[in-house]
Amino acid sequence: MKLVSLKTNAVMSIILFSQLSYSDLEMLTDKHLGNVDGAGIGIVLEDFIFNGGEAVNGGGTFEISGLQSSDNKPVVLGISQFYIAGSGSDQGTNIDNNPVNIGRLTNPFNLELRDGNDLDVGVTDKAVFEFSAPTILNGSRLSERPDMGIRFDLEIDGVSHQSLENHIESLSIDGSYIRLWGGNGRMEGELALNVYTPNIEFFACDSTGLNCGETVSFQNVSIELELGQGEYQPVTFEVDSTGNFIFEVGTLEGKCASTNGTGGCDSGTAGYTELNDYYTTGPASNTYIGNVSVGGQSFGSTTISNLQIQYLEVKSHDL
Amino acid sequence: MLNTFSNFFLLLIFIPGLLQAQLIPIEEGELSEMTGQAFMNIDRSAANGLDFTKLTLGLDVKTSLNSDLLELGNYTRDGTPGSDIKINDFALGSIDSDGKIVPFEIKDPFIELAFEDNAGKQDLVGVRLGFGGAKGVLSGSIQSLTGNINIDIRDTADGLSNADNGLADLTAALLGNSPIEANAVLVNSDGTPNNIRATEIGIKNGETFDIVPTSGGDKFVLWAAAGLGIGGLNCVDNGFFSCGKAEITAGGCEAAGIDVCFDLNTYNSLDVGKKQNDGSFDFSEGLFLGFQTKQITWVDGSTSTKATAGAFLNVPNGGLEVTLEQALLGTKRVRTRYADPYFGGH
Amino acid sequence: MKKIIMNVFALIYFPCVIALEPLAEDELKNILGQGGVYLTGDITINETGGPLNNAADASNPAVWQKNCTTASTDKRCGARIAVNAGDGVNSGWLVLDNIRGRFSFEGMTLKTRTINSGFDDDGNGTSDGAAFNGDVLEIGLPNTIKYTNVSYTLANSSTARPTDVGFNQTDIFNVKIDGDISLQGNLLLFPTGNP
Numbered sequence A: 001m002k003l004v005s006l007k008t009n010a011v012m013s014i015i016l017f018s019q020l021s022y023s024d025l026e027m028l029t030d031k032h033l034g035n036v037d038g039a040g041i042g043i044v045l046e047d048f049i050f051n052g053g054e055a056v057n058g059g060g061t062f063e064i065s066g067l068q069s070s071d072n073k074p075v076v077l078g079i080s081q082f083y084i085a086g087s088g089s090d091q092g093t094n095i096d097n098n099p100v101n102i103g104r105l106t107n108p109f110n111l112e113l114r115d116g117n118d119l120d121v122g123v124t125d126k127a128v129f130e131f132s133a134p135t136i137l138n139g140s141r142l143s144e145r146p147d148m149g150i151r152f153d154l155e156i157d158g159v160s161h162q163s164l165e166n167h168i169e170s171l172s173i174d175g176s177y178i179r180l181w182g183g184n185g186r187m188e189g190e191l192a193l194n195v196y197t198p199n200i201e202f203f204a205c206d207s208t209g210l211n212c213g214e215t216v217s218f219q220n221v222s223i224e225l226e227l228g229q230g231e232y233q234p235v236t237f238e239v240d241s242t243g244n245f246i247f248e249v250g251t252l253e254g255k256c257a258s259t260n261g262t263g264g265c266d267s268g269t270a271g272y273t274e275l276n277d278y279y280t281t282g283p284a285s286n287t288y289i290g291n292v293s294v295g296g297q298s299f300g301s302t303t304i305s306n307l308q309i310q311y312l313e314v315k316s317h318d319l
Numbered sequence B: 001m002l003n004t005f006s007n008f009f010l011l012l013i014f015i016p017g018l019l020q021a022q023l024i025p026i027e028e029g030e031l032s033e034m035t036g037q038a039f040m041n042i043d044r045s046a047a048n049g050l051d052f053t054k055l056t057l058g059l060d061v062k063t064s065l066n067s068d069l070l071e072l073g074n075y076t077r078d079g080t081p082g083s084d085i086k087i088n089d090f091a092l093g094s095i096d097s098d099g100k101i102v103p104f105e106i107k108d109p110f111i112e113l114a115f116e117d118n119a120g121k122q123d124l125v126g127v128r129l130g131f132g133g134a135k136g137v138l139s140g141s142i143q144s145l146t147g148n149i150n151i152d153i154r155d156t157a158d159g160l161s162n163a164d165n166g167l168a169d170l171t172a173a174l175l176g177n178s179p180i181e182a183n184a185v186l187v188n189s190d191g192t193p194n195n196i197r198a199t200e201i202g203i204k205n206g207e208t209f210d211i212v213p214t215s216g217g218d219k220f221v222l223w224a225a226a227g228l229g230i231g232g233l234n235c236v237d238n239g240f241f242s243c244g245k246a247e248i249t250a251g252g253c254e255a256a257g258i259d260v261c262f263d264l265n266t267y268n269s270l271d272v273g274k275k276q277n278d279g280s281f282d283f284s285e286g287l288f289l290g291f292q293t294k295q296i297t298w299v300d301g302s303t304s305t306k307a308t309a310g311a312f313l314n315v316p317n318g319g320l321e322v323t324l325e326q327a328l329l330g331t332k333r334v335r336t337r338y339a340d341p342y343f344g345g346h
Numbered sequence C: 001m002k003k004i005i006m007n008v009f010a011l012i013y014f015p016c017v018i019a020l021e022p023l024a025e026d027e028l029k030n031i032l033g034q035g036g037v038y039l040t041g042d043i044t045i046n047e048t049g050g051p052l053n054n055a056a057d058a059s060n061p062a063v064w065q066k067n068c069t070t071a072s073t074d075k076r077c078g079a080r081i082a083v084n085a086g087d088g089v090n091s092g093w094l095v096l097d098n099i100r101g102r103f104s105f106e107g108m109t110l111k112t113r114t115i116n117s118g119f120d121d122d123g124n125g126t127s128d129g130a131a132f133n134g135d136v137l138e139i140g141l142p143n144t145i146k147y148t149n150v151s152y153t154l155a156n157s158s159t160a161r162p163t164d165v166g167f168n169q170t171d172i173f174n175v176k177i178d179g180d181i182s183l184q185g186n187l188l189l190f191p192t193g194n195p
Helices: A272-281 B157-163 B166-174 B216-227 B324-329 C025-029 C128-132
Strands: A006-009 A020-022 A040-052 A060-068 A074-085 A100-102 A109-115 A127-132 A147-156 A159-169 A177-183 A186-205 A216-227 A235-239 A245-249 A285-294 A301-316 B040-047 B050-057 B059-074 B083-092 B104-118 B121-144 B147-156 B179-187 B200-202 B208-211 B246-249 B261-263 B269-272 B287-292 B296-300 B303-307 B310-322 C006-012 C037-045 C079-084 C093-115 C134-140 C143-157 C169-192
Touching: A060 B040, A147 B040, A159 B050, A186 B121, B040 B296, B050 B121, B050 B296, B059 B287, B059 B310, B083 B310, B104 B296, B121 B296, B147 B157, B147 B303, B147 B324, B157 B166, B157 B179, B157 B324, B166 B216, B179 B324, B216 B246, B269 B310, B287 B296, B287 B303, B303 B310, C093 C169
Parallel strands: A020 C079, B147 B310
Antiparallel strands: A006 C006, A040 A074, A040 A100, A040 A109, A040 C169, A060 A074, A060 C169, A074 A147, A109 A127, A127 A177, A147 A159, A159 A186, A177 A186, A186 A216, A186 A235, A216 A285, A235 A245, A245 A301, A285 A301, A301 B059, B040 B050, B050 B104, B059 B083, B059 B104, B083 B121, B104 B121, B121 B269, B121 B287, B147 B179, B179 B200, B179 B208, B200 B261, B208 B246, B287 B310, B296 B303, C006 C037, C037 C093, C079 C093, C093 C134, C093 C143, C134 C169, C143 C169
């Protein structure tokens, strides 16, 4: 039997996405939930390199425009280079033949529909979409921690001003995740973002990318951000009817059935146990920067410890 | 070996509903309703030999948050270990007696970078997170503070009775209704101003308590009291049997026998904002948290602020106001949690 | 009249029996099959056209409403995706607007692969491949993606479409890409949990 290959022109089917896309997730009934048994899709990038920008690959245009200065002059950020590559990228100069794995076969990025009744999820009787990074246990090793950086040029009203550079070494986002579900007629979510890196550098150069100034570096950076807790304190992102967005972390107000004379919640009152659990083991953010150094001079460490957000509302408006 | 063909669809390519869209001719007038300006501005400016790049976000932020520790700039400075800014049990916002959250409000936050030209190279010498406007309660046990903090003491002379001092009591009794004004800054315990890792705030050497009576009767009493040398009063606005303004000068953390320097950690909650006549607060501008590699001057409109190297917190004039009682006795911490350890855990 | 051209060239391998002749064992040993799919793509979105008019001109339904050159900022040009994460009635839309341009790539591959070795942190750690010991779907990235005048705008809008009543849009920023981007490596997909 001979095999013959045949080239053919074929029109592939493309997924048509409706413009009107509501992101409510349909509630799964118990019957369906019974079939959701924690299976997901693992995602790993092997030998990965990403490199693009106006100063690489033969040049071109890579820019973010449409921004303005406070006196309405047009602002353009030209991206000279944006890269993701392996260790030793040397601020973007050593990219070729320097790939990186992102995620581990035994601990991959994971896309899954979780059972909302799981203890760590906390959304009653709903399926929760979850995209998560590798877990911290057995987390990313050096060959799975990319170097990442961006160089961009600032141009205001047609005049190039300066070039800003930011380089991150051996980045790990292990333990991060985003969970989304439909609740109260809108999309709700919970976020965790962890950033671990031994070194982040910032410096500025002149508009041609040369004559770079002293480097400001943040060493031993560990940022752990947790926003929201299931349906108890959901995170929402909406656009209002005037075209401005509203980002909210749910309020704890009203969680206590009745507050005492100074506004607090007494033990024994309905809602106290959940509030107390929230304060002791609920979502908390921590930031630690081991050393901030400029041109070799050290300015010490920075710590923000156990930050808990009881309420947050961020609304944008036109400037 | 047999090969199988798999159907492969390209992700990330979306053809919109243009194939199914309703087509209604759009008038030019309607097209012009699109606004272009969004919520971000990027600016470049220069002042005092420095170049600044500033990203301003048009945001209105309301928040209530708690943190066990806020510590910036923990390093050995001038031979002494310590932190530029260290606040335990830091909180923004409060909970009132009805159990309602009163959030800390921030308008138009911005990030600004300062550059110095050094033989053609652009050295990054400072970065700050600033707020176009801020108001609300800031709580914490302040262990150490570096920056420019101005606390306005505004009260009537009545408040002097809190000073636990005979002369002060007398002055309070005589001039109870007269407005009194003073400015407190970060100081050492000897009254010299010190805005680096300060642990005390007070009226610096040579600065004055000003008593500014409004009624004719009070002006007469003040004239008489100053004439008799009561309470170290010195009249600086003399009239005919009348004194429009008298000063008590502070030295060595004392003014007429009254202690005028206080540990920062006695102020457990501070109202940030511009105090209005009706007691409410409006947004105050110029609040920022900066990090500098050397002393540089930040510019906000017509205001210039010199910031020292290291971490630096700037609370501008008019940003914090306390009464004499609060200044002399400290401020109690407000409730910041529904189950609050400062309120017995509930 | 310009048309949206959207062609995807796919090289498809499928079995096609032309003649049936018994092959001797020796010859069978020499046949090597190549598994998988090798793709080359060239996709253009709204390069020069605007929305199609399917009603007004009965004689020729495929008439472009707008002349959309790359310089045009007409809101009816370009593709558009709008997402509403709120309650749909009182809330607005996050929009990717004016999506247009052309991108092409060569050499994207798709195949299955058995992994039972390697992935050992450059020799410094345990072999994840050996512990994994399973099959993955390997999508080989095309090494270079060529973008030609690709642009889009991120915006907030009060309605889904520009033609809806009360339309009011705030553009946040525009992105424009015209050049080559290196995208190398393999994307490995596999089931996790207990399927």
